[in-house]
Amino acid sequence: MIPYGRQSLSQEDIEGVVEVLRSDWLTQGPVAPKFEHAIAKKVGAQYAVSVNSATSALHLACLSLNLGPGDWLWTTPNSFVASANCGLYCGANVDFVDIDPDTFNMSADALSVKLADAERLDLLPKIVVPVHFAGQSCDMRSIHKLSQHYGFKIIEDASHAIGGQYQSKYIGNCEYSDMTIFSFHPVKIITTGEGGMVVTNNAEYADHMRRLRSHGITRNSAEMSHIPDGPWYYEQLELGFNYRMTDIQAALGLSQLSSLDNFIKHRKAKALCYEQAFASIPIRPQKALVDAVSAWHLYVIRVPVSQHLSLFEHLRTQGIGVNLHYIPIHLQPYYQQKGFKKGQFPQAEAYYHEAISLPMYATLSDEQQSLVINHVVTAFL
Ligand SMILES: *Cc1c(COP(=O)(O)O)cnc(C)c1O
Numbered sequence: 001m002i003p004y005g006r007q008s009l010s011q012e013d014i015e016g017v018v019e020v021l022r023s024d025w026l027t028q029g030p031v032a033p034k035f036e037h038a039i040a041k042k043v044g045a046q047y048a049v050s051v052n053s054a055t056s057a058l059h060l061a062c063l064s065l066n067l068g069p070g071d072w073l074w075t076t077p078n079s080f081v082a083s084a085n086c087g088l089y090c091g092a093n094v095d096f097v098d099i100d101p102d103t104f105n106m107s108a109d110a111l112s113v114k115l116a117d118a119e120r121l122d123l124l125p126k127i128v129v130p131v132h133f134a135g136q137s138c139d140m141r142s143i144h145k146l147s148q149h150y151g152f153k154i155i156e157d158a159s160h161a162i163g164g165q166y167q168s169k170y171i172g173n174c175e176y177s178d179m180t181i182f183s184f185h186p187v188k189i190i191t192t193g194e195g196g197m198v199v200t201n202n203a204e205y206a207d208h209m210r211r212l213r214s215h216g217i218t219r220n221s222a223e224m225s226h227i228p229d230g231p232w233y234y235e236q237l238e239l240g241f242n243y244r245m246t247d248i249q250a251a252l253g254l255s256q257l258s259s260l261d262n263f264i265k266h267r268k269a270k271a272l273c274y275e276q277a278f279a280s281i282p283i284r285p286q287k288a289l290v291d292a293v294s295a296w297h298l299y300v301i302r303v304p305v306s307q308h309l310s311l312f313e314h315l316r317t318q319g320i321g322v323n324l325h326y327i328p329i330h331l332q333p334y335y336q337q338k339g340f341k342k343g344q345f346p347q348a349e350a351y352y353h354e355a356i357s358l359p360m361y362a363t364l365s366d367e368q369q370s371l372v373i374n375h376v377v378t379a380f381l
Contacts, residue, residue, distance in 0.1 A: 002372065003321040005187040005298070008263065009256075011331040016255035020247045027246040035250040036197070038257055043162070043172030045180070045199035047206035050212050050245035050253075054159045054183030054196035058086035059131070060243065061179045061198050067092045067127055068172070074114075075129040075157070076106040077328040077348040079153045083131050083157050084329050092126070094338075096330055102270050102287035103132050104300065104355075108142035109345070121360045127153045133191070134325070135267075135295030136287055137171055144176035159183035162190060163264040164295030172199050179205060184249075187296055189263055190256035192249035208316035216240030232381040259362075267296035267361040271370060274299055274358065277373040281380040284354075298325055299360040299374075305353050311379050312356055318375050323357045 004142070018030060036048040053056050073087030077096040087094040097114055102106040113129070118124045130138040138331060140156070146322075147154050154177035158164075162182045164171045172180045179202075182188075184195035200206055202207065211218055216238040221228055224235045271294070275285055283304040288294065301312055315322045330340035330349040359372055 001317050001321045002087055002359045002364070002368050003361075004249065004323040004359050005361045006363070007191045008259070009191075009252075010259065012258075013252055013255040016030075016251040017248055018219060019043065020251040021245075021341075025191070025247050027248075028244060029247040031247040031254065032245050032250040033174065034249060035245075035254045037253055039172075039182070039197055042257060042260070043170040043180070045174050047199065047203060049198045049200075049206055049209045049213065050250060051196045051209075051243045052160050052197070052249075053194050053243075053321045054181050054185070055082040055086070056213070056241070057181040057183075058063055058155065058157065058194035058196045059089050059241075060083060060212050061205075062086045062090045062092070062379055063212055064179065064205040065127055065153045065155070068358060071127075071153055071358070072118075072123060072125040072358075073127045073129065074111075074125040076131050076133070077330050077345045078104055078133060078326050078351060079131040079157065079329060080159070081332060082159075083088050083300040084128050084335070086129075091139040092296055094335075095125070096239055096340075096345055096348075097128075099133075099351060101162055101347050101351065102134075102284075103136065103289065104286055104351060105136065105138045106130050106143075108139040108146070110347075111143060112283055115146060119150065124150055125152050127155060129155045131157040131159070131297075132164065132171060134298040134300055135160045135164045135292075136286060137161065137164060137166035137292040139289070140176035144310040148160055153178045157179040159185075159188060159196075160297035161295045162188070163260045165293040167291045168185055174199060176203050184253055188374060189297055190253065190260055190266075192245065192253040192256070195245050196254060197251045211237065212240040213243040214240060215242060244289060251273060267360060268294075270364055271299055274373065275299075276302045277377065278279075281334045281377055283376075283380075293307040296360060299358045300325060300355050302351065302354040303356060307355055307379065308356070311376070314379060315356075315372075315375055320370075320372050322359070324352070325350075325357050330353055 184192040
């Protein structure tokens, strides 16, 4: 089976991990901060906080923005459930903003309309989480403009998008947001096995998230409410978690990061190859924004509804591990129980009936890609 996505590990990656295994520190050692610095430097943010998953990163980002009961978090229905669940972890309410049918990202126009309605009802969101779907940036300039008018915070879910660019700068510089989170799950662009990172230009948010990822404990006497009893002393100041990234993971991430530009180059070439091969068949690829360079985490096509299921099944039978990103979050039984209804986000639902993710990863070979292309193209003859 040709999968829709997979990791690419080099001999150096393996050696980097083995080196940590032979060292004194397995977790909370010197490598995690090194990986944090390297990510911050790469994407152009001031601070980076490593954690054990992007789900944890979203949770801590929401907590550091003081999201709590009575507040609202808005995101896109076309995402993995984690983009919405982070609001619920904090006891807040979650709602969705429909997608643009061409970019498959949160629509800035739909956001604008929904905000105007919410203002009248005094139900404005505290946080909006745009997701850079498949690796292509949302229209961050417009979303940021709206945040200034309505006063909400922005967490960019860039789980798909490390190495992608917006307005000629790397996604993660946080020019148009308060924070950006990345995922290092094996299907994403670079991996640590499991792992995630929050980047921000705000020192307070970063310090708070560092404390929260380690039980809410501080060893900094300036933050303590008592004079230390002795050199062993620490204080728990709030309820935190164990969300730390291990040095084993960080070593893999640090080594993977050195391949990032190369991975993106390969993904871009494959995207171009798909685009050219499909130019004359009735499918819709993701529309490219002029000021965005996608990281190409996914290659998604929209096919006519009448052929969607049969093409999907045909490709799977041929050993091509196509997938579907995403089942709209509001259609999940858990969210239906919360009162969301079918028909509420019609663009995301229409997209769901047409979308197929084709294999896309750095080591997908030319022969494998040709096989995928042939099966797709002949289905439309
Ligand atoms: C993968 C993913 C996450 C969660 O990432 P983990 O590291 O697996 O927790 C969140 N949001 C989006 C959009 C994702 O694709």
